[in-house]
Amino acid sequence: MTQDLRELVRAEFIEVFGTTPVGVWSAPGRVNLIGEHTDYNEGFVLPFAIDRRTFAAVGVRDDSRIRVASTFSDEVAEISITELSADAVSGWAAYPLGVAWALGELGFADLGAVPGVDIMIESDVPVGAGLSSSAAIESAVAVALAELWQLDIDRPALARVGRLAENEAVGAPTGIMDQMASLLGRDDAAVFIDCRSQEADAVDLGLAGAGLAILVIDTQVEHAHATGGYRDRRASCEAGAAALGVASLRDVEVADLVRAKELLDDVTFRRVRHVVTENQRVLDTVATLTAAGPLEIGELLDASHRSMRDDFEISVPELDLAVETAQANGALGARMTGGGFGGSAIALVPQGLVSQVQVAVDGAFAEHGFGQPVTFTVTPSAGARREV
Numbered sequence: 001m002t003q004d005l006r007e008l009v010r011a012e013f014i015e016v017f018g019t020t021p022v023g024v025w026s027a028p029g030r031v032n033l034i035g036e037h038t039d040y041n042e043g044f045v046l047p048f049a050i051d052r053r054t055f056a057a058v059g060v061r062d063d064s065r066i067r068v069a070s071t072f073s074d075e076v077a078e079i080s081i082t083e084l085s086a087d088a089v090s091g092w093a094a095y096p097l098g099v100a101w102a103l104g105e106l107g108f109a110d111l112g113a114v115p116g117v118d119i120m121i122e123s124d125v126p127v128g129a130g131l132s133s134s135a136a137i138e139s140a141v142a143v144a145l146a147e148l149w150q151l152d153i154d155r156p157a158l159a160r161v162g163r164l165a166e167n168e169a170v171g172a173p174t175g176i177m178d179q180m181a182s183l184l185g186r187d188d189a190a191v192f193i194d195c196r197s198q199e200a201d202a203v204d205l206g207l208a209g210a211g212l213a214i215l216v217i218d219t220q221v222e223h224a225h226a227t228g229g230y231r232d233r234r235a236s237c238e239a240g241a242a243a244l245g246v247a248s249l250r251d252v253e254v255a256d257l258v259r260a261k262e263l264l265d266d267v268t269f270r271r272v273r274h275v276v277t278e279n280q281r282v283l284d285t286v287a288t289l290t291a292a293g294p295l296e297i298g299e300l301l302d303a304s305h306r307s308m309r310d311d312f313e314i315s316v317p318e319l320d321l322a323v324e325t326a327q328a329n330g331a332l333g334a335r336m337t338g339g340g341f342g343g344s345a346i347a348l349v350p351q352g353l354v355s356q357v358q359v360a361v362d363g364a365f366a367e368h369g370f371g372q373p374v375t376f377t378v379t380p381s382a383g384a385r386r387e388v
């Protein structure tokens with residue numbers, strides 16, 4: 001699949017732009033193993049990059065224009081690099097063009113001096129499934145431009161570039177997790193990120209060695225981060241931190257929750273409790289993986305889902321059904337993953353039970369009158385890289 005897309009994106013580039021690209025770069029989508037809505041609270045997350053990637057074929061121009069094309073749309077967006085601004089870009093092109101703008105905005109590139117580029121994008125990261133198809137575009141374009149524009153920039157800084165594009169050019173108030181996972185992923189490992197210091201460490205998962213698989217259950221329920229629930233939850237967390245007199249919820253420990261309950265209204269308290277306990281669950285998951293391996297983390301995944309369902313209230317009936325059905329059919333643990341309000345759940349499943357869980361989930365969705373989900377396994381994979 002990966003090999004095919006690498007060749008396909010090159011052929012599409014030649015067809016659309018009539019020239020030959022100088023290279024092809026790629027970046028993966030991600031699954032978050034645990035640590036949800038903790039990134040923008042300066043907390044801990046434990047995502048991994050998946051074996052679904054976005055490919056960017058890029059050619060250098062002899063002027064200062066930037067053109068982007070993709071299989072997402074018939075439109076070829078075109079603008080002069082010097083005219084880029086957060087508001088000058090829209091639609092899907094806001095992701096790649098937003099990255100070019102953000103490289104200048106953060107001072108990594110002199111947009112008055114860099115050469116123009118043509119970019120063709122192809123992807124097999126499902127869109128709208130909560131698997132960070134947007135971060136995959138941003139990260140593929142970011143590594144390509146950093147190399148072609150000869151920028152002195154490390155991976156965490158590239159992640160900040162991608163996040164700025166997402167926050168300002170796309171308009172979604174997300175944290176840093178998705179871009180960090182896409183840029184720093186490793187084969188068979190998760191990326192443990194301290195979102196305050198933005199330090200990241202690989203944590204071995206050892207899934208195959210333990211006979212386990214991660215099954216993604218894409219509910220096909222659409223979610224949108226730019227509006228609605230995600231923004232509201234973020235605001236509740238900020239209100240909770242302000243009421244508790246701390247800079248961010250990272251500064252609240254599980255032991256502080258007794259006092260928090262007295263100070264906060266019920267809804268804000270439950271939002272805070274999710275973030276505070278979720279941070280602890282990430283730390284516990286890293287410790288458990290290191291000491292005992294992936295067979296022992298199931299209960300932490302289950303507890304994370306309960307917290308998102310009951311305290312943070314970002315699950316939907318389809319996600320709850322996916323999780324419960326997986327648990328009842330042999331999964332060691334299961335939880336929704338990503339921003340919530342739709343998208344995907346993940347289940348940690350013994351390899352021999354994967355098809356049993358898939359069949360059970362399909363059956364349960366049909367029984368409840370829900371649309372059919374899409375289920376597939378994912379493998380923890382390498383982060384963004386040059387392909388050819």
Ligand code: GLA
Pocket residue numbers: 032035036037038039040174175176177178225338339340
């Ligand atoms: C989305 C955002 C991330 C993160 C998750 C929730 O995926 O893009 O930054 O906040 O939701 O954990």
